[in-house]
Amino acid sequence: MICLAVGLAAVGAGVFTLRASGAPSPLAVLLFGSLFAFAENQVVVSPERASISASFMVAMASVVVFQHQHTLTGPLLVGAFGACYLPHVRALDWRKILFNLGNFSLATLGAAIAFDALARVGTTSVPVLLLFSLPAAFVFSVVDVALVTAVVSASTDKSAREVLSQLLRTGMLQIYPFAVLGVFMGRLYLQIGPASVLLFIVPIVIARHTFKSYVDLRAAHEATIRILIRALEAKDAYTAGHAERVAKFAIYIGTELSLPPSRLERLRLAALMHDVGKLIVPNHLLNKPGRLTADEYARVRRHEQVSMEILTRIDFLAPVAPSASSEHARFRPVSDEYGQPIEPHIVAVADAFDAMTSTRSYRRALSQEVAFDELRKNSGRQFHPRCVEALIAAIERRGEHYGAGYEAESDHWSTPPPQAGTGSAGLGDLLPDPARRLANEGGAA
Amino acid sequence: MTSRITGIVVVGAVVAALTALVAPHGDAVALVLLAAGIVVGELLEIQSTGGPPLPLSHAVVLVVVALASAPAFAVTIVVAELVAAVLRPAANVRSRVVITLQRLLGAAVAYSVFRIGVDVVGSGRTKWAVLASLAAAGAAQIGLDELVAALARRGIEGAFRAWRAELALVTSGVLMAVGQAGAGGRGMGLWGPLIFSVPLLATWYSFNRLSSIRRTYDQTIRALSVAPELGGLVRTGHAQRVAKLSVAVGRELGLDHNELEQLEIAALLHHIGHLCLDDAEVLGRPADPWEVAEAGAAILRATDYLAPAGDLLAVEPLRHRRPIDPAERRRGLGGQVLKVASAFDELTGGDQAHAPAAIEALYSGPGYLYDTEVLAALERVLVRSQVQPV
Numbered sequence: 001m002i003c004l005a006v007g008l009a010a011v012g013a014g015v016f017t018l019r020a021s022g023a024p025s026p027l028a029v030l031l032f033g034s035l036f037a038f039a040e041n042q043v044v045v046s047p048e049r050a051s052i053s054a055s056f057m058v059a060m061a062s063v064v065v066f067q068h069q070h071t072l073t074g075p076l077l078v079g080a081f082g083a084c085y086l087p088h089v090r091a092l093d094w095r096k097i098l099f100n101l102g103n104f105s106l107a108t109l110g111a112a113i114a115f116d117a118l119a120r121v122g123t124t125s126v127p128v129l130l131l132f133s134l135p136a137a138f139v140f141s142v143v144d145v146a147l148v149t150a151v152v153s154a155s156t157d158k159s160a161r162e163v164l165s166q167l168l169r170t171g172m173l174q175i176y177p178f179a180v181l182g183v184f185m186g187r188l189y190l191q192i193g194p195a196s197v198l199l200f201i202v203p204i205v206i207a208r209h210t211f212k213s214y215v216d217l218r219a220a221h222e223a224t225i226r227i228l229i230r231a232l233e234a235k236d237a238y239t240a241g242h243a244e245r246v247a248k249f250a251i252y253i254g255t256e257l258s259l260p261p262s263r264l265e266r267l268r269l270a271a272l273m274h275d276v277g278k279l280i281v282p283n284h285l286l287n288k289p290g291r292l293t294a295d296e297y298a299r300v301r302r303h304e305q306v307s308m309e310i311l312t313r314i315d316f317l318a319p320v321a322p323s324a325s326s327e328h329a330r331f332r333p334v335s336d337e338y339g340q341p342i343e344p345h346i347v348a349v350a351d352a353f354d355a356m357t358s359t360r361s362y363r364r365a366l367s368q369e370v371a372f373d374e375l376r377k378n379s380g381r382q383f384h385p386r387c388v389e390a391l392i393a394a395i396e397r398r399g400e401h402y403g404a405g406y407e408a409e410s411d412h413w414s415t416p417p418p419q420a421g422t423g424s425a426g427l428g429d430l431l432p433d434p435a436r437r438l439a440n441e442g443g444a445a
Numbered sequence: 446m447t448s449r450i451t452g453i454v455v456v457g458a459v460v461a462a463l464t465a466l467v468a469p470h471g472d473a474v475a476l477v478l479l480a481a482g483i484v485v486g487e488l489l490e491i492q493s494t495g496g497p498p499l500p501l502s503h504a505v506v507l508v509v510v511a512l513a514s515a516p517a518f519a520v521t522i523v524v525a526e527l528v529a530a531v532l533r534p535a536a537n538v539r540s541r542v543v544i545t546l547q548r549l550l551g552a553a554v555a556y557s558v559f560r561i562g563v564d565v566v567g568s569g570r571t572k573w574a575v576l577a578s579l580a581a582a583g584a585a586q587i588g589l590d591e592l593v594a595a596l597a598r599r600g601i602e603g604a605f606r607a608w609r610a611e612l613a614l615v616t617s618g619v620l621m622a623v624g625q626a627g628a629g630g631r632g633m634g635l636w637g638p639l640i641f642s643v644p645l646l647a648t649w650y651s652f653n654r655l656s657s658i659r660r661t662y663d664q665t666i667r668a669l670s671v672a673p674e675l676g677g678l679v680r681t682g683h684a685q686r687v688a689k690l691s692v693a694v695g696r697e698l699g700l701d702h703n704e705l706e707q708l709e710i711a712a713l714l715h716h717i718g719h720l721c722l723d724d725a726e727v728l729g730r731p732a733d734p735w736e737v738a739e740a741g742a743a744i745l746r747a748t749d750y751l752a753p754a755g756d757l758l759a760v761e762p763l764r765h766r767r768p769i770d771p772a773e774r775r776r777g778l779g780g781q782v783l784k785v786a787s788a789f790d791e792l793t794g795g796d797q798a799h800a801p802a803a804i805e806a807l808y809s810g811p812g813y814l815y816d817t818e819v820l821a822a823l824e825r826v827l828v829r830s831q832v833q834p835v
Contacts, residue, residue: 126636177643184624184633184640192572192628199620203644206613210651214658220750221662227747228669231721276669279720280676306675313668316661 002151003095006102010080013109017072024066024074031194032062032074033081035201036104040085042208054204055082056140056175057182059108063115063136064129064186072112079108103147111140129183137179225272232279236286238360239275245358247271249350249391250343252398256390257342266316267343270323274347277306277324323347331384345384349375349391352383357403365404368395475625475635476517479509480525482638487529487548491614491649492656496607497594502529503586504618504645506552508638510559510582511575511622522552551589555582572629579622583615603702610652617645662750670713678719683787686795688712690786690826695779697822703753708779710745711754715787717741718758735762757783762814781816785823788815800827 039054059079066074082104083089088096115136145167153160188196229243250271254264278286281303285296292300307324311317320343331345356371366374372392379388395402486502493499502525509521530545559582567574595601605611624637670684691712695705718741738758745755760780785807792803804824807815 126633130636181640181643184636187633188620188624188637188641191630191632192576192623195572195576196620196623199616199623200641200644202616203613203620203648206609207644207647207651210609210648210655214651214655217655217662217750218658220748221658221665223748224662224751225665227744228717231744235721277672277675279672279717280678283722306672309675310668310672313671314661314664316657316664 002154003099003102006106006147006151007098008102010076010102010105010109013106014073014076014080017076017109021070021072024069024071024077027194028062028065028069028189029074029077031197032058032065032078035197036062036078037081037084040082040100054178055104056137057178057185059104059111059140060133060137060179060182061186061189063108063112064183065189066112067116067119068190072109072116075108075112076105079105099147099151103144106147107140107143110143111136114139126187129187130180133179133183134176136183137176140179141175222269225269228276228279229272232276235278235281235283238358242354242358243272243275245354246274246347246350249353250346252394253346253350253387253390254343256394257346257386259342263343266320267346270311270317270320270343271347271350273311273317274307274324274351275303276310277303277308279303280306320344320347331380331382342384342387345387349383349387353391353402359404368401368403371403472512476509476513476521478635479505479512479638480521480528483509483522483525484529484532487526487533489649491610491652493607493610493652494656494659495603496605496610497590499587499590499607499610499614500548501614501645501649502548503551503583503614504621504642505638506555506586507579507583507618507622508625510552510556511579511626515556515560518552518556522549526552547589547593551586554585554589558582558585570629575626575628576619576623579619580615583618587611587615610648613648614645617641617648620644666710666713669717673716673719676720679716680791680794682795683790684713684716687715687783687786687790690790690823691779691782693826693830694782694786694819694822697826698778698782698819700779700782704779707751707753708757708782710751711757711779712783712786714745714754715741715758715783717744756780760784778816778819781819782822785815785819789823797827797831 036055036058039058042054059075062078063075066072066078080101083097083101085096085100088100115132118132118135145164148167149160149163152158152163156163185196185200188200226244233239233242247268250267251264254267259267281300285292285300304325304327308321311321311324319341322344323346325344326348330348353371353375356366356374357368359365375383375388375392379385482505483502486505487500489501490498491501506522509518513521526545526548529548530541533541533544559578562578562581563570563574567578591604595604621638621641624633624641625635626632626637667685670688673679674681674683688709692705692709695708700708716737718739719737721740721744722736742755742759745751745758757779760777760783762784788807789800789803792806793799804820804827807820807823808817
């Protein structure tokens, strides 16, 4: 119903502006209209509202161009091209087509009216143009946000307020730089004609294409790592999902310590790959029932060095390669304060926490409280205190629970805790077992 | 970083003084700012795969080309390039000098092309004369870079592989220049290049992200390729030698760039499946090579990007010496190359002294048939590498 109303309102406005201000040049309408539709269909990265910035730029350019031709119908018609969103058109989803048509034409018309009103009072020198573009852009986004809020809150059970706050959070402010860019594109069009559009569009299309390749390749890289990790976890049934969880906890800690995005990315990959060296450990050793000989134990233990070696060979991860080694990631109160990256400590804490709260072949999972206590007990000796507190704070704030319910049973400790206290934290899930077996043997070597 | 910025500011002042002397009525301030733009552009290079690094300064040079008289242009470019030479983080002084000379030459060529285009070919600064001449000037700069790169490579193979980045650089250079000086009319002054540098910066950002993730991916694959040898499953350096040899033989057989890339990945990771088999064991108790290949292929095929490499790993062994459909043979060619290269390296252990015996053994094919055409290509590659030891 709202969709129909919005669409009709746009058509009415079109008839009215045509009478009031005359017809625009068809070439310009077609050019900017098809650009607008093109931009609408170029959603590359985030499906949310990423498209708006590119098409918004085109809308603002058309506002400037048609202001020069003294017609308000032009911008309105350009906005109407926004209805050509291919998925909607293919599905013949009339409601959405009609809504987009109405929404974009009214928003562009609003911007045009605002810009026209301002342009009547001032000159069109460049700084003035910059200044004028902001109110026009503001009107555009206000109309757009209002209409989208109305239709979404009417068609879903979300309240208008929720929808609005979500819209505002997804970056309505980020589009203003595009408004400036669009205004200048329009200005250049007035100077040199359609050639300006080509000059403008070519680098932007190439940049988008390249960025899409980057996003795809990044996903492929991640998928490759994940599939290897999964193959590696398949070797030992008890460790399924361990690397993913360690990566998750590491990100919790990293976010809590407000690491910048690039370091979080590095941290996540390092956490995912911290056990990658386990690939070289033969399956029969991983799953060997009974005791390992000292020789076998040494081979199992070598996986840490291999993990580090592999991480070191990747420039992006080399600075945090010690994440793979329990020895290197151990917190040393004196020397660790300066210069050393914190990522290995983060991975060590995340690893130990997941190892304690997961069921192993030799014991059931511990409860979250016991795991927290253990982390705190060894905080400052084995674990980096800031990382420990960050993990606990992050998990508590999210209200999440890991490990075995709340039954903090002391009989879990009848077998010595493999992680905390034995100095093998960071070995996570693989080593405690043979380490304990060796310990029981009295350090047979 | 701060020292660099100070450097730019200081040089800006010097350039301002010089340009004011040379062109007292010209846009001295604009030239100073543009010179600073060139310096910044020199420090930001588009890293595209397979092409020469493209400095963003090429685009700013076009702005100066469209704006300045010949003496003012010369002073602006020379000063900016000298500063850039000081600030450029290059490995050694010699390459810095070469780059600076290359840039100066490129700028001179661009200026001449533009003036010839506008004054001789076109009749004055009409819209299309300016646009076409600017585009030609930009293309001339890029052409010079490609020429230098081709000379350094000693071959034109792979030239203009980075055409997308080059096209984006030229078009945004023209856009910035037209924004500044206009074409057949008044421009917007410095606002033009300032605002219209946004598409250029977006291009730069995207290309650099792409090339950095590509490098990381490549290093990840190379790092994982050493896992089998760290685990004692194969001899040290096996995967790297097989990859090198496979690429050389594949090139000899006329595989294209993409096929060689996938062949290299497949070769680097051709033992990765070994690590996931149940009975992975140390040297001396080899696993069934077919099982290893299938396990590896399963891993690689799980990602679209590596799937072609996985297919190469999974190419069926030849069972009979009988003619095969040429199209099918072509599809499996990379896989046969990999099998030959891997078997060859296992026989020689990386020691070229054993090569003749190894080739002999491969031809007789105990228990397995190797593609004779691939073997012939391998022989040619080996002969050549002996003639020209690297």
